[in-house]
Amino acid sequence: MPQSVSVGEGKLVIDSSFTVSANGHSEPELQVAVARLVSQVGRQTGIPIQGGPHPTLIIDCPCAAPGYPSLDDDESYTLDVTPEAAHLSAHSVMGVRHGIQTFSQLIAPGAQSFFVPTVHIEDRPRFPWRGLMLDVSRHWMPPQVIRRNLDAMAAVKFNVFHWHLSDDQGFRVESKLFPKLHELGSDGHFYTQDEIRAVVAYARERGIRVVPEFDIPGHTTAWFVGYPELAAGAGPFQIERNWGIFEPTLDISREQVYTFLDALLGEMAALFPDPYFHIGGDEVVDREWRENPAIQAFERNQGIPDSAGLHAYFNRRVQQLLAKHGKKMVGWDEVLAPGLTNDVVIQSWRGQKSLRDAALKGYRGILSFGYYLDHVRPAAFHYAVDPLGAEAKELDSQHAPLILGGEACMWTEYVTEDTVDSRLWPRAAAIAERLWSSASVNDTSDMYRRLESISRWLDGFGVQHHSGYDRMLERLAGDRPAPALRVLADAVEAVGIDTRQEARHYSSFIPLNRLVDAARPESETVHELSELLDRSISDPARHQSDLERVRAAFSQWQANVGLLKPIIENNFLLAEAAQISENLSKTGTIGLRGLRFLESGQRPPSDWTTTAQKELNEMEQPHAEVVLAAVRPVKTLIEVISQPASLSGRATGNHAGGRDK
């Protein structure tokens, strides 16, 4: 949602004569952005764009010699659409790119043609750091997965790709200086340096900075497979296959480790033009430090009181190394300790309080607390989290700008290249809006309405959050069409990391090919049904057709168990879904009965209500690592019909209306 929008009368037609012209200084990066828009318009509309004599979109931008995208870029733009043409003006290519995305977002099929509405937009981001972190260590993500997600990121105006490239489960970049890092630490799943450069160039073309993360001194098991001499503990080491927090840690008391890091960070720094470089620094387990006599001796000699002090010493040294290679340090909350120069940026998984405290000491910060997409919470949950909310609200106008923005995070214990798109999109777009739009843009139901449309628009950028769904369901069903499986999957929601890690012992060897992996984080079907039901309840007479659609859905749920049974039988992947399929049927049955009470205006017998509510509450618990979202609208229904007549004003009034019909 732009900072300011005013919609006028009339429409700008989009057809095969679509043409873009650039006034002012034209420049290769601008031309690339324009060419991408033209091909995007073609894809979005299916129209072969031929161009024409009169420009549809006129771009005005000095755009002289843009460098690598930067935190200081002026990203603002103005888009003015009239029935004759659209005018986009901006101070930088960044602004043009954003304006182009807004323009393409506005294209819709109308009564006569595709069109863009007449509109005047003034827009600029609220925060300059709007990122998405992707962990490619726990599950490998090939370059094409990165590329399509960069396209989707650019579409929703994210401008930082934070690439979590090493962890206990894998070191994912080719190192020419220390080849055993990727040769022994990646199972062969690593990016060559050419691939890294290609991804960085691809991101740059889309106005996205790439910030690499090499997590140190913990989260380094994969390093030690090739270089055990760097470790604080005794080897031998193997690539970690489990999820959790592990003990292997760099021996940061040894000068040799700093020599190694100097060379490695230098090599890696040269691959990434961005001035920021992420060193992780989180979840350091100090047992090996405490049990290693040499490290303990080092602490004593240096007058370092404890492990926290040792970690702080390490961070100061690393910051100096990075500075030598022209980089500013970014780290998780834990890196913040006395002695760091204040160009460090703190990424907080702990919350706004951390950021406030850091800001008061003069440190800049970005928020990730509340933006962990792998927790698989609703978009509304993330949408409500504000980098300047909670304790950060207290910051004055001098310190508030130290909060640079935030980053959505995708840790991939339970996410593979098959499922990552559906775990990211469309929910990440809600975070993108939180970081771009005004804090006062916070109407959740309006957000969901727009998110639905964005989700479909994003599909045209190649991300497979839609198309991967059917593919995974068909793999589950074997080789037959299985609409009944889709009915079930549409009615459930995947759970996140918390529930999954309790459900069974997972590791990188465990396939992620089950119903929970296919299921979406939020059920669009149930969301829509809830809205239909709310309308029906508020006025059944006026919304008779909505009520019929709700009834049809409940009937379908009720009947689905029978249709799904032959598919589930003898299918080891789906056996676990038998109970939830039964539950969906039961939910449908309760819902149908509830609708009859709603229509008759009669209050249900209280024992029926009690039983129904108890069953619904039970069925709302996760089974087979999915939640039966279908329960939610039925619970609402039961709540409404079971209220005393005097309290259920809306419903009672409507029943009268319904009976009059």
Next chain:
Amino acid sequence: MPQSVSVGEGKLVIDSSFTVSANGHSEPELQVAVARLVSQVGRQTGIPIQGGPHPTLIIDCPCAAPGYPSLDDDESYTLDVTPEAAHLSAHSVMGVRHGIQTFSQLIAPGAQSFFVPTVHIEDRPRFPWRGLMLDVSRHWMPPQVIRRNLDAMAAVKFNVFHWHLSDDQGFRVESKLFPKLHELGSDGHFYTQDEIRAVVAYARERGIRVVPEFDIPGHTTAWFVGYPELAAGAGPFQIERNWGIFEPTLDISREQVYTFLDALLGEMAALFPDPYFHIGGDEVVDREWRENPAIQAFERNQGIPDSAGLHAYFNRRVQQLLAKHGKKMVGWDEVLAPGLTNDVVIQSWRGQKSLRDAALKGYRGILSFGYYLDHVRPAAFHYAVDPLGAEAKELDSQHAPLILGGEACMWTEYVTEDTVDSRLWPRAAAIAERLWSSASVNDTSDMYRRLESISRWLDGFGVQHHSGYDRMLERLAGDRPAPALRVLADAVEAVGIDTRQEARHYSSFIPLNRLVDAARPESETVHELSELLDRSISDPARHQSDLERVRAAFSQWQANVGLLKPIIENNFLLAEAAQISENLSKTGTIGLRGLRFLESGQRPPSDWTTTAQKELNEMEQPHAEVVLAAVRPVKTLIEVISQPASLSGRATGNHAGGRDK
């Protein structure tokens, strides 16, 4: 369907320990094929394949130094699966590749795990030339579209990719000798020579020969934009934007043209290692020859009696040029004329009679008549066409082997990169089976059952015949979820080139982004419903749940018009679908009434039947370039219930059973 299959007891488990080992001579091409299988098994099952100590699949193949895939390759293989391991033996890498595809096709989810059934298969192709022709001139197909379709081709054991690279609408290959061919003749949509080489290598890895086609002397308008001096008629020339047969033709009386062709064919021949080279030769319009005095003079001087003779002269010269560059000529029916050496291969769009006649003269041939996928006929139609059927049946054992096989053809007047996958798959697989399997494998309903499964399996190779469907429907609907549009689209079928070219004036400027383009060639939904209905009719009592599913579908059709209305309104792309949406509803209403008669055992009043049948017949006509497939099962139903009781033995008997329930 293999030449021989026997299924045993027990299952071979496929899990993360899946491992392939190769006995005998191991060789890079074999290793590549094995690596592809392993990654395919991972994709197909979602299991991270780790490998293990005991091989799951053991390959036995001498496989020494395979060359480029050839018409003479021994493609046979034997696959023997026991609960302990699978053994694949073959004489060549080609055989191994085919056996690997069969193996992967057999993987299914079972009660305990993914598995392959115990089975013994002896297999070899019936024909050595099993091709797919793709026209990339009328609509441009980028390299990634080619690659994913090569993957799907290899999966169903096609072994020739016939690449139709030039036509009136575009010359699609970079020529370094004559750069104006691609610079002026392709709108910038051409393959660089590097891209060509990469595709050829990609195909080769999959055991697919690439046969290029440069259509001459007609179909050459795009050549003349850059080189008008080659033309028989006067310029200037423009890339042709319309569909049809056009007059511009090479001036084949001029020696300069042969000099040009010698150089160009030499340049192109070097890009394609296959010994066969296709020169088109079809649909030559001779008006320009007849009206050009110099050409007429040439004919007189040479004693050439007419245009047919001139074309024959040209083909002899071209065959000599090709021979000089190490290539054997392939051409459409029209090239066959006296004087050609008998290494020419005739591709027949005319029929088996042409091939028989050619064979009797000693010429080899391949069939494409009946395999034109752009006609959008049912898979069953193509499946019934046999290269050795019709007149070719008469060939004796000496001449029959001259029929090398056949090629499915995809001309792309009405097909874009968005829709080509759904126009090819799964129907092309039925042709692939016709060309591979025994002539006696011709049970259509069994073919459809297996095709459904193959269609889903192919999805894992990246072709987008499934995933593109939702994408196109969502583009049509604008930005909202539109299940009602999918209900309509599921119930209709796209029409082919004949109906489309009559429906409106198309050209390469006309977008192919409408319901007909999203709609599938064959409705799986209607196919399944017809089967349910057939079972219900044969014995309603035993198949009560099938009958309920049919009723649910008819009800959904009936109600769909109301749900779709708000989506169609104000949408110029969908306005044309209003009538067909009404018709679907009417079809549902007739169907529901028909079911009530079926269940009651009463014959409907004859005036109702007459009206219903008349309406159904009308509704079966194409509207908006789609056919309402939903009509078919309802017509069958009306036919059954309207038969006199004495004749409708099955139905009457069943009604009694139904009533007993």
